Amino acid sequence: MPELPEVETTKRGISPHIKNNRVTSVQLRHSQLRWPIPHSIVSDLKQQLCLDVTRRAKYLLLHFKSGVLIIHLGMSGRLSIVESSQQPKKHDHVDIFFDSGICLRYTDPRRFGCILWTDNLSEHRLLVNLGPEPLTSAFDTDYLYQCSREKKVTVKQLIMNSAVVVGVGNIYASESLFMAGINPQRQASRISKKRYELLVAAIKSVLQQSIKVGGTTLKDFLTAEGKPGYFSQQLDVYGREGEPCRRCARSLKKVVIMQRSTFYCSQCQR
DNA sequence: CTAAGGACCTGTCGGC
DNA sequence: TGCCGACAGGTCCTTA
Numbered sequence: 001m002p003e004l005p006e007v008e009t010t011k012r013g014i015s016p017h018i019k020n021n022r023v024t025s026v027q028l029r030h031s032q033l034r035w036p037i038p039h040s041i042v043s044d045l046k047q048q049l050c051l052d053v054t055r056r057a058k059y060l061l062l063h064f065k066s067g068v069l070i071i072h073l074g075m076s077g078r079l080s081i082v083e084s085s086q087q088p089k090k091h092d093h094v095d096i097f098f099d100s101g102i103c104l105r106y107t108d109p110r111r112f113g114c115i116l117w118t119d120n121l122s123e124h125r126l127l128v129n130l131g132p133e134p135l136t137s138a139f140d141t142d143y144l145y146q147c148s149r150e151k152k153v154t155v156k157q158l159i160m161n162s163a164v165v166v167g168v169g170n171i172y173a174s175e176s177l178f179m180a181g182i183n184p185q186r187q188a189s190r191i192s193k194k195r196y197e198l199l200v201a202a203i204k205s206v207l208q209q210s211i212k213v214g215g216t217t218l219k220d221f222l223t224a225e226g227k228p229g230y231f232s233q234q235l236d237v238y239g240r241e242g243e244p245c246r247r248c249a250r251s252l253k254k255v256v257i258m259q260r261s262t263f264y265c266s267q268c269q270r
Numbered sequence: 271c272t273a274a275g276g277a278c279c280t281g282t283c284g285g286c
Numbered sequence: 287t288g289c290c291g292a293c294a295g296g297t298c299c300t301t302a
Contacts, residue, residue, distance in 0.1 A: 003295060034278065034298085058296080075296055076280075091280085110279045112296060126298085153273070162297075169295060238295095258274075261293085276300075283293085 002073045004134070004167035004207055007058045009214035010079050013221035014104060015053040017081045018062070021098040022049050030093040034074065034114045037094065041069065041117050045096065057130050057166035067119040070126065074112030080105050081221040102222060131165045134203050139165050141197040148188040148196065155191055156184035156257050159203065168203060171238045172210070174263045176202040178237045183269040184262045185255060237263040 002010070023045045031037035044066065052063040060079070062069040071079070084103045088095065094106040094115060106115065118124045131147075132138035147164045148155070156177060159168045168176065177184045179202035182195060191199075236246055241254035245265040255262050 006295080034296090072296080074278095075294070108279095109281065110294090110296095112278065151272090157273090171295060259276095272302105274300105274302080277298090278296105281294090283291105285291095286289090 003169040005210035005214050011055045018050045021100050024097045027095040033111045037115045068121045070116040072114045076110040077108035077113035134167050141200050145193045145196045151188040155186050155188045158188040170260050174238045176206045
């Protein structure tokens with residue numbers, strides 16, 4: 001489900017409902033996610049005040065006095081705010097109840113996500129090797145260009161490598177490369193700095209635009225019937241194999257790069 | 271060190 | 287209608 005914009009939108013959606021609220025109890029129904037959910041969170045979280053909700057890459061971080069709850073939504077995960085009385089459905093694996101009477105509910109059919117607890121966030125193995133956030137100034141042309149040198153992978157693989165830059169998923173990798181006019185199969189090391197400048201701008205633009213759409217879609221997580229997961233949005237190439245390029249009308253192509261579907265226009269992207 | 275492939279899991283869709 | 291394979295928005299871990 002989540003690309004970076006969905007995770008950011010989820011953060012903004014849940015934050016007002018749980019920040020500065022106190023956990024009353026935690027219910028684990030199915031703790032076998034990508035890694036087992038540590039059962040200790042049931043007691044660790046009890047009576048604790050949620051101090052803040054932040055995001056790093058696609059990890060949502062719930063900060064408490066004694067530690068941080070790390071939540072990743074994997075491919076199919078979702079967080080929602082529901083009334084405490086609302087009965088769980090099939091894939092609702094975890095409920096965190098708050099003293100305000102609401103419940104933070106974790107839903108994940110494929111269970112590729114994770115929920116972990118740490119008292120030392122800055123040294124956590126999942127976060128310690130991550131590259132810069134794409135929407136910060138640390139992610140710029142010089143940086144990405146330097147990363148690309150000596151690399152033997154395609155440019156799509158480069159921008160999807162979380163050690164290089166975080167938050168560029170399969171959809172927005174294709175979309176960014178289309179906007180920058182770069183063929184996703186091109187070797188990362190054989191692209192000029194000038195073109196990396198276009199790519200950096202494209203990545204920022206595509207992500208920012210999508211977060212903006214999510215932000216406008218987002219109303220109240222508690223009462224909104226819509227799924228906070230995926231907003232229908234205007235995609236230029238992703239999932240549009242055989243359809244006409246919006247720029248030149250030529251039929252869009254699909255290739256597989258590292259077992260992931262990749263869409264592009266062979267005319268506009270070189 | 272880098273790069274490629276496997277692994278995890280359920281749901282949905284298209285074709286026969 | 288039913289079955290079967292392909293595929294799905296992620297990413298860590300193992301292997302070469």
